Amino acid sequence: MAMNDFNDWIGRTETTHARIDPHSVAAMGATLDATDESRVGDALAPGWHWLFFNPVVAQSALGEDGHPRRDVPGSFLPPIPLPRRMWAASRIRYLTAIAIGSEAIRTSRILRITPKEGRSGSMCFVTVAHTTTVDDQVCVVEEQDIVYREAAAAPAPRPAEAPADAPIQWRESHVPNTTLLFRYSALTFNGHRIHYDQPYAQDVEFYRGLVVHGPLTATLLQQFARRCKPALRLASFEFKGVSPLYCDEPMELQAWDMQSTGELHLRAVNGEGASCMEAVAKWSRCEPRMRRP
Numbered sequence: 001m002a003m004n005d006f007n008d009w010i011g012r013t014e015t016t017h018a019r020i021d022p023h024s025v026a027a028m029g030a031t032l033d034a035t036d037e038s039r040v041g042d043a044l045a046p047g048w049h050w051l052f053f054n055p056v057v058a059q060s061a062l063g064e065d066g067h068p069r070r071d072v073p074g075s076f077l078p079p080i081p082l083p084r085r086m087w088a089a090s091r092i093r094y095l096t097a098i099a100i101g102s103e104a105i106r107t108s109r110i111l112r113i114t115p116k117e118g119r120s121g122s123m124c125f126v127t128v129a130h131t132t133t134v135d136d137q138v139c140v141v142e143e144q145d146i147v148y149r150e151a152a153a154a155p156a157p158r159p160a161e162a163p164a165d166a167p168i169q170w171r172e173s174h175v176p177n178t179t180l181l182f183r184y185s186a187l188t189f190n191g192h193r194i195h196y197d198q199p200y201a202q203d204v205e206f207y208r209g210l211v212v213h214g215p216l217t218a219t220l221l222q223q224f225a226r227r228c229k230p231a232l233r234l235a236s237f238e239f240k241g242v243s244p245l246y247c248d249e250p251m252e253l254q255a256w257d258m259q260s261t262g263e264l265h266l267r268a269v270n271g272e273g274a275s276c277m278e279a280v281a282k283w284s285r286c287e288p289r290m291r292r293p
Contacts, residue, residue: 006078006080006113007113009078009110009113010110010111010112010113011109011110012076012109012110013107013108013109013110014076014107014108014109015105015106015107015108016053016105016106016108017103017104017105017106018052018053018103018104018106019101019102019103019104020044020052020098020099020100020101020102020103020104021052021101022038022039022040022100022101024051024052024187025038025044025048025051025100026038027183027187028048028051028187031180031183031184031187032219032220032223034223038100039100040099040100040101041099041100041101042099042100043097043098043099043100044097044098044099044100045222045223045226046092046094046219046222046223046226046234046237047215047218047219047222047223047237048219049098049132049140050188050215050219051187051188052104052106053106053130053132054188054189054190055068055076055189056189057072057191062191064193064204065083065084065085065192065193065194065200065204065205066190066191066192066193066197067085067191067192076108076110077110077126077128077146078110078113078126080113080124080126080148082122082123082124082148082149082150083149083150083151084148084149084150084151084152084205085146085147085148085149086146086147086149086214086241087144087145087146087214087215087241088125088145088146088147088214088240088241089144089145089238089239089240089241090142090143090144090145090218090237090238090239091142091143091236091238092140092141092142092236092237092238093140093141093142093235093236094139094140094233094234094235094236094237095138095139095140095141096134096137096138096139097139098132098134098139098140099134102134102135103134104132104133104134104139105132105133105134106130106131106132106133107130107131107133108128108129108130108131109128109129110126110127110128111127111128111129111143112125112126112127113125113126113127114126114127120149120150120152120156121149121150122149122150123147123148123149123150124147124148125145125146125147125148126145126146126147126148127143127144127145127146128143128144128146129141129142129143129144130142130143130144151205152205152206153206154206155206155207155208156206156243158272158274159242159243159270159272159274159275159276160274161272161273161274162269162273162274162275164254164256164265164267165265166256166257166258166265167256168254168255168256169228169255169256169257170224170227170228170253170254170255170256171252171253171254171255172224172227172252172253173250173251173252173253174220174250174251174252174253175248175249175250175251176212176216176245176247176248176249176251177247177248178196178210178247178248180216181195181196181210181212181213181216181247182196184213184216185213188213188215190213194207194210194211195210195211195212195213196210197210198210207244207246208246209246209247209248209249210246210247210248211244211245211246211247212244212245212246212247212251214241214277217241217245217251217268217276217277218237218239218277218279220253220268221237221239221253221266221267221268221277221279222234222237222281224253224255224266225237225255225264225266225279225281228255228264229264229281229283232283232284233283233284234281234282234283234284235282235283235284236281236282237279237280237281237282238279238280239277239278239279239280240277240278240279241276241277242275242276242277242278243270243274243275243276244276245268245270245276245277246270249270249271250270250271251268251269251270251271251276252268252269253266253267253268254266254267254268254269262282262283263280263281263282264280264281264282264283265278265279265280266278266279266280266281267279
């Protein structure tokens with residue numbers, strides 16, 4: 001099946017509903033040691049909307065990798081015939097706070113399907129727009145890039161150390177462990193085996209260990225950004241995955257101001273100083289509007 005056979009999928013929409021459940025938020029807070037983020041009526045923390053609206057697929061409908069099989073009838077995403085699927089990047093705008101305990105609706109639309117050729121072979125990017133509303137008020141607008149890739153034939157080379165584009169002003173060290181990865185997989189109902197099945201991750205997908213979830217790293221970066229600028233509200237955040245981060249290996253979150261634009265640039269680097277995720281945060285001095293449940 002050729003990639004241009006999926007043009008009819010462009011424009012396809014899906015609507016899902018979710019209660020911003022306080023128990024799930026409290027569990028996320030415990031997982032990230034952020035237990036003050038879970039009171040009913042308070043604003044949902046940036047990145048925590050990824051706890052909700054995740055597809056619930058029967059065990060019998062999962063593929064070998066733990067993702068939903070591509071041939072399941074009624075699937076929203078197109079059945080791209082490439083075996084590896086990853087969340088590559090997002091561009092998020094936080095417009096109105098989502099109150100914990102509220103009822104939210106997410107409308108999703110496939111914007112683009114873009115085949116590419118890279119050093120590792122054929123790829124295809126599917127860009128999906130998500131709009132989350134509460135009581136008809138738009139709260140979060142996000143564009144998400146999902147990349148499909150060919151199967152790996154050998155381990156990828158280790159990424160090289162990369163200097164930041166300005167002096168680093170803030171740093172924070174982490175060592176993600178198996179419990180963190182397990183809890184995040186459970187909270188987001190993510191069955192992808194690269195996050196919990198080490199033999200599969202190493203022997204089938206040729207990673208050197210268990211892989212830290214991209215959205216988990218992006219959530220840690222957003223929490224870190226808020227600690228760097230506690231007086232400001234996060235208005236937008238965009239990130240791009242560059243290289244995997246691995247369980248039980250040190251990672252460092254880094255941030256620095258770009259005085260020319262007022263942005264905060266961030267990245268997550270591995271223990272060898274290689275940049276594995278890059279991000280940009282923009283700010284508002286205003287408190288977010290919020291509808292209480």
